[in-house]
Amino acid sequence: MKSPRLLVSALLFISLSASAQKLPDWAIGPFVRPPGVNPVIAPDSTTRFYDPLRQEPVDWESNDTFNPAAAVKDNRVYVMYRAEDRSGIGIGHRTSRIGLAESSNGTSMKRLGKPVLFPDNDEQREFEWTGGCEDPRVAVTEDGTYLMLYTQWNKKVPRLAAATSKDLKHWKKHGPVFQDAYNGRFHNIASKSASVLTTLKNGRLQIVPHNGKYWMYWGENHVYAATSDNLVDWVPVVDEQGKLKELASPRKGYFDSHLTECGPPAILTDKGIVLLYNGKNRSGADSDTSYTANSYCAGQMLFSATDPSRLITRLDKPFMVPVESFEKSGQYPAGTVFIEGLVYFQHKYLLYYGCADSRVAVAVYDPAGK
Template sequence: MVKQLCLLFLLPSLLLAQAKPEKPWMLGPFQKENAYNPILDAKSGTTFYCPIRKETIQWEQKDVYNPAAVVRNNKVYMIYRAEDTVRSVGGTSRLGLAVSTDGIHFSRMPKPVFYPDNDPMKIYEWEGGCEDPRVVESPNGVYVLTYTAYDGDKARLCVATSRNLTDWHKQGLAFADDRNSWSKSGAIVCKRIGNRLVAQKINGKYWMYWGDQPQLRLATSDNLLHWTRLETSTGQPVVAAESRKGKYDSRLIEPGPFAMLTSKGILLIYNGMNADQNGDDNLPKGAYTGGQLLFDANDPTKLIDRSKTYFIKPDQPYEMEGQVNQVVFLEGMVPFKGRWFLYYGTADSKIGVAVANQ
């Protein structure tokens, strides 16, 4: 009887261990760490002297979400978006830094490491702030951050660099030739080298999937700093993938943490938004869930395969209700201690993590 009870108790975890992702090229299956989630949320009392407002504010008092992550010195470093309550509509966003030895329990640094300042980027970053970081490494060990600058009217994709994750140099707009178009969410193609995700050239160029549209777009670069939108001979954007009627990504698709070269091709975890009409009837309208795309390793424009359904969705109270309801937004992922740690924003309010075996 004792043996039978033990087997019954272990059955759910055994089934989970035996589960497979939807398709053999996909990562997963991922399991949310619900015993610990949310692993980070808003915090009162941490203060920062804002050089623009010229006053001390509680910089992460409103919401904390949408993190990037890297492994450095055998620790997970999370760069997360935090909002204050000062701005009249929403909050100004800054980027904080937290460190973990197990990928789940994090210690935060008391002040943001990246924020709007009285610098040349102020015109683009104030007063909406610096949003939604994604990080890879350059081949020579420099961290390359793509982030969204928001001036309260328009989002613009930007680039910054650092050697230590605390001291950052703003490199400017990713698309400097077009300062007046909406752009965001840049996921650079990289290759896993140990626990590092290192940007990798394909056909002599670095590549990036970007955008939050019904169509996923592409850009290329010689140096990871200055990017050129990929266009057809008639000047139209090259479309890497599109939203699908009746599916979880029926309204828009938006890149996740990064795009990764694998033995099967370029794998991109992405965020799909459900449309109000002609979407997935089993999901709430406007819900954000996660899917996966596979592109040709020698031709990043060529879509080989994609997930038929989502592999993660909002199903916890803090994912279903918050600043924006019904959201899991995937933005950070690292290989760490034999597992993949996938970090995501929950309802634009808190941060969760899901794990999968490597």
């Protein structure tokens, strides 16, 4: 009879193999969790940061570290992760700040020890205090300017905001991205989760315009879009009635039956535009019973390269599901693999994701080994 440890290992292998489905030729992957390295970032109760608004030291990353962005600079991977302190109880009730870690191999992380983006006594205070700065996505322009699209949370309305940097450590906040569009009509709606359009060029993923304008997908309940001339002021795409145009929506009976939330920067390929996203499963009659109720799994959509608003197809099954213990325990025990950071590094794609709203992990796709 097999030992319990061997049996658990065998079951985990079967589960991981089942989740590594054969993908269509347009999709990116398969992504594999490298053995023995995850989670790559976990809470740290020893670091302190002098908070300019509370005017006291805070243990800014002691409760949870999750939902990461990623970028490459000087042949190193940088991960910008959401960190929560212990100022409240439950998701959304604490203060979030964005931390920074760097790595020469993509898995061994050296953390800066202090946040690089946080609520401050600045012009963004009304949008960021006391909830903070959440869930960043980061991409880089051809000239080396890094764009962060993140959620400002004042515990009233979540708003998409932009910040830019040249070194990933010092960021200039530009404020809510929809503040001026349509005379501010979309400034006070809930907005989050923005995936700017990129392409693989000269060995790195970089921001690319479409028909002279920058393009991003965004949204939590549905997938929407917006365009920009400068990457910081964005105009939502609307339909004939002037309402936000829904490009993709949850599907009854599928893993994304509750939410279709945009993930890391979208990628223009020779097959079209691939958007990796986070699908949340419902509980009850409309759910996909193959997956845990309320769990977050990772999906992919394909949009037209000539008309980025036109959805061509999407995966019916997720390409990543929560299987590891740290992906199913923490703030979100229903299970979460929440993808936000994607880089091309040393000829491989590294996908960074949040685990149960508590930790950060990485999965790897090697195109040469497909």
